[in-house]
Amino acid sequence: MSLHLSQDLAATQQDILRMGTLVGHVVHASLLILEESVSALADDSVPAAEESIPRTPKCGLPEEREIDRIDVDIEESCLKMLALHQPVAIDLRRIAAILKINTELERIGDLAENIVERASALRGLPVIAIPKKLMEMARGAVSMVDRALLAYTDQRLELAKQILLEDDRIDRLNREIIDELTETMRTSPTMIEAALHLFSVSRHVERIADHATNIAEDVIYLIEGEIVRHRQLASAQKQTA
Numbered sequence: 001m002s003l004h005l006s007q008d009l010a011a012t013q014q015d016i017l018r019m020g021t022l023v024g025h026v027v028h029a030s031l032l033i034l035e036e037s038v039s040a041l042a043d044d045s046v047p048a049a050e051e052s053i054p055r056t057p058k059c060g061l062p063e064e065r066e067i068d069r070i071d072v073d074i075e076e077s078c079l080k081m082l083a084l085h086q087p088v089a090i091d092l093r094r095i096a097a098i099l100k101i102n103t104e105l106e107r108i109g110d111l112a113e114n115i116v117e118r119a120s121a122l123r124g125l126p127v128i129a130i131p132k133k134l135m136e137m138a139r140g141a142v143s144m145v146d147r148a149l150l151a152y153t154d155q156r157l158e159l160a161k162q163i164l165l166e167d168d169r170i171d172r173l174n175r176e177i178i179d180e181l182t183e184t185m186r187t188s189p190t191m192i193e194a195a196l197h198l199f200s201v202s203r204h205v206e207r208i209a210d211h212a213t214n215i216a217e218d219v220i221y222l223i224e225g226e227i228v229r230h231r232q233l234a235s236a237q238k239q240t241a
Contacts, residue, residue: 005085009094012077016098016105019070020149021155022063023112027145027208029063030115031138034201037119038130040176064113074098097222101152104211104218110144111204112212118197118204129193131180131202137173138205140166144212153221163216164228170209177202 078099081087087095122128144163151160181195181202217229 005081005091006232008077009091010086012074012081012095012098015070015074015077016101017107017149017153019067019102021108022067022070023109024146026063026067026109026112027142030112030119031118031135031142033116034119035130035135037122038128046126049148064109067106067109071102074102078102091186093222093225095111097112097152097218100218101215104214108211111208113233114204115201118201121169121197122194125194125197126190128184128191128198130198131177133173133177133180133200134202134205136168137177137202137209140170140173141205141209141212144170144209145215146211148215148219151216154224155219156218157223159220160216164213167213170206173204174206 011078015090081095085091144166148163153162178197178199180200183194185195216231217227220226220228
């Protein structure tokens, strides 16, 4: 590896770590805003509800703008390294992994922003309780994101593989939450709109877990040089062939 490529990779590595930290913050903040907004409304405290959501969907979380900026910087840096240094082997895999992880993190940030929008939309609607399984799923998804980034920074192959096994649990919780909210809408028509917002939140959280899984797959590719995405689908197709 040339000195210039080594320096460029190190700088880009710092950018991806900074982006991961910011994404972690916005996900935690979005879920906190959701919890606080519903709690405030349940207490019939409209001012408290307004205070719990200090940003409108148009303004969004301030960190999101920084995430978008870093996203562009990382992509431009990676393309520059590919064009100028023509890396091979592990260096090429590292740049490819950074490009993929960058995309996953930016999308997680967008999903966090969407959760804030759903929390804001709950204002003025009939009070609805957040399903306990939704917060359980949210904590699981956030943990997956945190550990996927740790697997990347520390090059921990086994941790990355462990994360892949947790996605099914998140999917199961999402289905159970959807069933619960569907029942709420069936028995309480006045709750339909509020339940639909929580339905969207559940889907956003499930997608966050999917992106964490993708990051773990990128880590496995970086370390082993093997693309494991869609492996289960391919295995299932072979068994039915």
